Structure formats: C-alpha cells, structure tokens
Amino acid sequence: MFRQLAILVASEDSSYMPARILVLGGDDPANINTELNTVNVAASATRVVLLENMTRFWSIIQIRIKRCQQGGIDTRVHGFEVLGPKPTFWPVFKEQLCRRTHLFYSTKAHTWCQEVAEDKAQLLQLFNKLNSALRHEQMFADRFLPDAEAAEALGRTCWEALISPIVHSITLSGDHTPTHTHLQVCLSVESDDVGENSLLI
Numbered sequence: 001m002f003r004q005l006a007i008l009v010a011s012e013d014s015s016y017m018p019a020r021i022l023v024l025g026g027d028d029p030a031n032i033n034t035e036l037n038t039v040n041v042a043a044s045a046t047r048v049v050l051l052e053n054m055t056r057f058w059s060i061i062q063i064r065i066k067r068c069q070q071g072g073i074d075t076r077v078h079g080f081e082v083l084g085p086k087p088t089f090w091p092v093f094k095e096q097l098c099r100r101t102h103l104f105y106s107t108k109a110h111t112w113c114q115e116v117a118e119d120k121a122q123l124l125q126l127f128n129k130l131n132s133a134l135r136h137e138q139m140f141a142d143r144f145l146p147d148a149e150a151a152e153a154l155g156r157t158c159w160e161a162l163i164s165p166i167v168h169s170i171t172l173s174g175d176h177t178p179t180h181t182h183l184q185v186c187l188s189v190e191s192d193d194v195g196e197n198s199l200l201i
Contacts, residue, residue: 005051005061008079011044015072018065019043023050025058032062043069047081090146098157105133105162113169123170133162 009017021039026032036058041048050063065075112129115122137158141151 002054002082002084003052004049004081004083006047006049006081006083007063007077008047008081009041009045010076010078011046013069013076015068015070016074016076017041017043017069017072018048018067018075018077019069020065020067021048021050022064022066024062024064025056026060026062027058029060032060034058036061038066041069090150094150094153098153101137101154101157102161105158106165108133109162109165109169113166116170126166126170130163130166134158 005023007018007021011017018041021041022035023037023039024032025034025036037051039048039050051061065077068075108129112122112126116126137154141154145151145154
C-alpha cells in the first residue's frame with residue numbers, strides 16, 4: 001500500500017496532455033475492473049494526484065488515459081511519483097510503553113497488596129483504585145493508540161502487572177467468599193466505559 005500516487009504532466013504538451021484519467025485496481029491481469037478513482041486534469045496542471053491514503057492492497061494498479069486535452073488522440077506523461085507509507089515508530093514505542101506500564105503497575109500492585117494485608121478495610125478502596133486505573137488506561141487507548149491490536153497489548157500488560165498479582169494475593173488471603181464478590185464488582189466494566197479500542201483485559 002502507498003500513501004500517494006501522482007502523475008506528472010505539462011501544459012506545453014498541448015493535445016498530448018491527459019484530460020481525464022481512470023485508475024483501476026485488480027488482483028490479477030485478467031481481473032482489473034475495480035474503479036478506484038477518476039480524475040479530470042486541468043489544462044494548467046503539472047502534478048496530478050491519482051490516489052491517496054490507500055487502505056487496501058491491490059496487486060495491480062492500472063492507469064488509463066481516457067481523454068486528452070483539445071481532443072488529442074495520443075498522449076504524453078512526464079513521470080510518476082509514488083509515496084510509500086509514513087515510517088512508524090510504533091514497534092519501538094509499543095515496547096517502551098509496555099515496559100513503562102508494567103513497571104508502574106507492578107509497583108502499584110505491590111504497594112496496594114501490602115496495604116490490604118495490613119488492613120482488610122482497604123479492600124474496598126483497592127477496587128476503586130483498580131477501576132480508576134483501568135479507566136485511565138482505557139481513555140489513553142481511545143485517544144492515542146492506533147488500533148485495537150495496540151490497545152490489546154496495553155491491556156495485556158495491565159493484566160499481567162496489576163490485576164493478576166492483586167487477584168492472586170487477595171484470593172490467597174483466606175477470606176475467599178467476600179473477596180470473590182468484590183472481585184466480580186471490580187472487574188465488571190460497564191459498556192459505556194468501553195471505547196473503540198477496548199483494552200481487552
């Protein structure tokens with residue numbers, strides 16, 4: 001896939017200059033029949049954008065000059081420009097983000113588990129803290145992460161660093177029945193709180 005496909009033309013070509021261009025896409029030479037764009041070329045144009053921000057891969061892109069300026073029967077172009085996709089730093093950013101998130105929430109999990117171990121009354125406050133943390137990460141995913149796959153990676157990190165250690169700690173506390181009841185309350189997320197990029201934890 002590419003970011004932009006353009007054709008270079010010149011007005012001095014007169015009747016050889018394209019006036020109408022049809023762009024087709026297909027997956028094999030015998031099946032190039034999907035119309036991607038039709039462009040009317042101004043007589044003063046020098047660079048004509050044919051396709052932009054493609055979201056689907058096509059094995060073959062065909063460019064047809066349907067009409068020339070002044071009714072010409074032959075055509076001339078001066079070149080093509082193809083802009084590839086923008087470089088992405090997401091793989092590196094993903095690793096750093098997950099490391100930061102894991103370190104931050106591992107520390108939080110350790111601290112909160114110690115508070116509950118020392119005072120069982122802190123248990124209800126713990127679940128409020130968990131819900132607050134998850135909502136914060138959900139809002140971050142909705143606003144800044146590129147897609148559901150990225151949100152899932154963040155959600156998996158939150159689970160491993162925060163939720164799993166706390167669940168393990170408090171379910172081994174000996175008071176199983178109320179603990180499980182509170183866990184169900186904590187880990188249930190209302191549908192209104194789930195955005196387009198769900199954390200999927």
